[in-house]
Amino acid sequence: MKKKIIVTIVIAVVLAVGVFSLAYGNKKTETSDMPVYEAQRGPLKISIVQSGTIKSRDQIVIKSELEGRNTIITLIPEGTVVKKGDLLVELDASNLVDKRVDQEITVQNAEASLINAKEDLEITKNQAKSDISKAQLDLDFAKQDLEKYLEGDYPNQLTEKKKEITLAKEELALAEERLANSQVLYAEKFISKSELQSDEIAEQKRRLNLELAENDLMLLEEYTHNRNIAQYESDVDQAEMALDRIKRKSNANIIQAEANLRAKTAEFERQKEKLAKYIDQLDKTKIYAPSDGLVIYASSTKGSGWRGRTEPLTEGSEVSEREELIHLPKDAVSNAELALHEASLQKVKSGMRTIVSVDAIPGRTYTGKVFSIAPLPDPQSMWLNPDLKVYTTIVHIDQADPELRSGMSCKVEIIGETYDDVVYVPIQAVVRHEGRTVVYLEGSDEPHPVEVGLDNNVMVHIKSGLEGGERVQLTPPLQSETYTGQSEVIPAQIEETKPDELTAAETPAAGTDIPAAAGKSKKRPANLENLTPEQREELKKKIENMTPEQREQLKNRMQQQLE
Incomplete structure (x- = not known):
């Protein structure tokens, strides 16, 4: 703990001295004080080492x-070897049980409504048939009444009136004849005057009866007949329209009853499906092993740090729909999953060979090859740190080892190119100057x-421009900028090489190290005083514009130099 505090203080002091030197330093360091490195010729391996997780x-x-979030009430211990059908997880089902009971009641009500709709449809059809039959009968009667009047009632009435006129005429003729006789007899004093007057009255009555009969015939032919014709024809028309209305209304009632039946049927089916869904969800509250295997919690395979900020799976934890709970490996074949930084993206291709070492299995390495590189950055890492973009890379491990378990930490060395005899120097010795790649x-x-x-x-x-044995400066002047391969350009004196990363696999021969000039230590602090005011201001801006990852890398490298 004390060592970490001391290292942190030293780093802060060095950064402060660096900023102070940027602002106020104007002394020039002699070239002879610079550390140098003798260019080597020999084998060189281009590789990238990245941490990952075994899966x-x-x-x-x-x-x-x-659906939704649910609480785990029973959970099988991690590492348990299970058989097919063993209970793995049981989720809280109390809320679903209540919903199922309520839904069963809803289904029963929906079924009753469906039966009622079926009976209502039959009643509507029967009523429609009855109404149409009655309206049709009324129409038939109206037509028959019209025909009866035209062919029966009216001719009979006409004949009756004509008969009455004929009788009235005959009665009038008799009355006139009798009156004439009475007048003769009265003149001869055979009858009294009262008898004559009686015959006169009788004759007058018969005359009036004839006029009434003739008037009745005229009224029948000119008024009553026309009115009856209009009435009977209107009755026929009204009966026809009533029949049409009843047919339309009955059809509309049937269509409405059928629509109601379809709606009740659909509602009943929907409620049944909902009930079936609750029953299915209740069945899914208990998760059984689909096959034999070793139980591994999904949270254990997420890794740790910025990529795996997930709570461990325990009883009482809440889980979401489609959330991964348990992994059951089928065999001992494994992958290594790693997060490849965008700076190394152009150096890694699918199919490259790899060497995998697992922290939990010391002294053993595995071979493999890069299987896939995600086309887009990992969204979780971008959400945690928008300036950090990593690409999920899958490495297939060649060996099948039962000791490799999901969730183990590992280191993956991706081998890009291997050269047998080339010239190479430390990367901080190469800088950019006026658009050219140079060394000093x-x-x-x-x-x-x-x-x-x-x-x-x-x-x-x-590749060219330098031979083995030539000595180059490890801290070129600040007028230049460092060559960082696929990385961003940063000041030369700040971009120091990690001495502990110069492994035998990356150097020309075992035991070869970066030599120091004239006994100078290769871990000496960077010289920040050989700057013009413009260069100091430019360098200060570059430090301020560094991403959090670059600042962390700078801090780690300075910490390694000071340890």
């Missing part, structure tokens, strides 16, 4: 299929152009 290649992923030879302030190839973040391949 099973072929596994069954068990997820929660319950020992004892010279003049840039020396070189052509570079790939680098492994420690050594860079020199």
Whole structure:
């Protein structure tokens, strides 16, 4: 603990001195004080070392299929070897049980409504048939009444009136004849005057009866007949329209009853499906093993740090729908999953060979190859740190080892190129000057152009412009900018090489190290005083514009130099 505090204080002091030197330093350091490195010729391996997590290649992923968030009430211990059908997880089902009971009641009500709708449809059809039959009968009667009047009642009435006129005429003729006789008899004093008057009255009555009969015939032919015709024809028309109305209304009632039946049927089916869904959800509250295997919690395979900020799976935890709960590996074939930084993206291709070492299995390494690189950055890492973009990379491990378990931490060395005999120097010795890639030879302030190839973040391949044995400065003047391969350009004196990363696999021969000039230590602090005011201001801005990741890398490198 004390050592970490001391290191932190030293780093803060060095940064403060650096900023102070940027602002106020104006002394020039002699070239002879610069550390140098003798360019080496020999084998060089271009590789990238990245931390990752072991995961099973072929596994069954068990997820929660319950809607919403649910609480785990029973959970099988991690590491348990299970058989097919064993209970793995049981989720809280109390809320679903209540919903199922309520839904069963709803289904019964919906079924009763459906039966009522069916009966209502039959009643509506029967009523429609009855109404239409009655309206049709009324129409038939109206037509028959019209026909009866035209062909029966009216001719009979006409004949009756004509008969009455004929009788009235005959009665009148008799009355006139009798009156004439009475007048003769009265003149001869055979009858009295009262008898004569009686015959006169009788004759007058018969005359009036004839006029009435003739008037009745005229009224029948000119008024009553026309009115009856209009009435009977109107009755026929009204009966026809009533029949049409009843047919339309009955059809509308039937259509409405059928629509209501369809609606009740659909509602009943929907409620039944909802009930079936609750029953299915209740069944899914208990998750059983689909096959034999070793129980591994999904939270254990997420890794740790910025990529795996997940709570461990325990009883009482809440899980969401489709959330991964348990992994059941099918065999011992494994993958290594790692987060490849965008700076190394162009150096890694699918199919490259790899060497995998697992922290939990010391002394053993595994071979493999890069299987896939995600086309887009990991969204979780971008959400946690928008300035950090990493790409999920899958490495297939060749060996099947039962000791490799999901969730183990590992280191993956991705081998890009291997050269048998090339010239190389530390990457911080190569800088950019006026658009050219150059190095600074020992004892010279003049840039020396070189052509570079790939680098492994420690050594860079020199294709031309430098021979083995030539000595180059490790801290070029600040008028230049460092060559950082696929990384961003940062000040030369700040971008120091990690001495502990110069492994035998990355250097030309075992035991070769970066030599120091004239006994100078290779861990000496960077010289920040050989700057013009403009260069100091520019460097200060570059430090301020560094991403959090770059500042963290700078801090780690300075910490390693000071340890």
